[in-house]
Amino acid sequence: MQAPFFIGEYSSEPLGDYYAGPNHVLPTNGTARFFSALSVDDFIKKSSIIYYSKEALADVYKEIDFFAQAEQLTAHANSVKIRFEEDEIQE
Numbered sequence: 831m832q833a834p835f836f837i838g839e840y841s842s843e844p845l846g847d848y849y850a851g852p853n854h855v856l857p858t859n860g861t862a863r864f865f866s867a868l869s870v871d872d873f874i875k876k877s878s879i880i881y882y883s884k885e886a887l888a889d890v891y892k893e894i895d896f897f898a899q900a901e902q903l904t905a906h907a908n909s910v911k912i913r914f915e916e917d918e919i920q921e
Contacts, residue, residue: 840887840913841880844906848897849890850880888914 836843841850891910898907 835877835879837879837881838883840884841882842909842913844894844898844903844910845882845887845890846878846880847906848894850882884913888917 836846887910891914894910895907898904898910
């Protein structure tokens with residue numbers, strides 16, 4: 831699967847991983863045995879484009895933070911939270 835393109839400063843990788851839909855899961859730990867053999871689809875380039883405005887990400891960033899923290903992926907959590915630090919300081 832082709833990795834998605836993230837466009838804009840409010841469209842980070844954790845948004846794609848946890849919320850926006852497309853993901854880049856790799857067949858690890860033996861899961862490749864569940865997938866089919868090569869097909870025509872394996873030779874077609876597919877791309878996802880993700881764009882979120884600050885307002886759109888503001889509605890969901892705490893949920894993304896929750897999932898990232900649950901998986902102990904602090905860099906994922908921080909890459910979303912940092913976009914709203916100034917807003918939280920001003921409140």
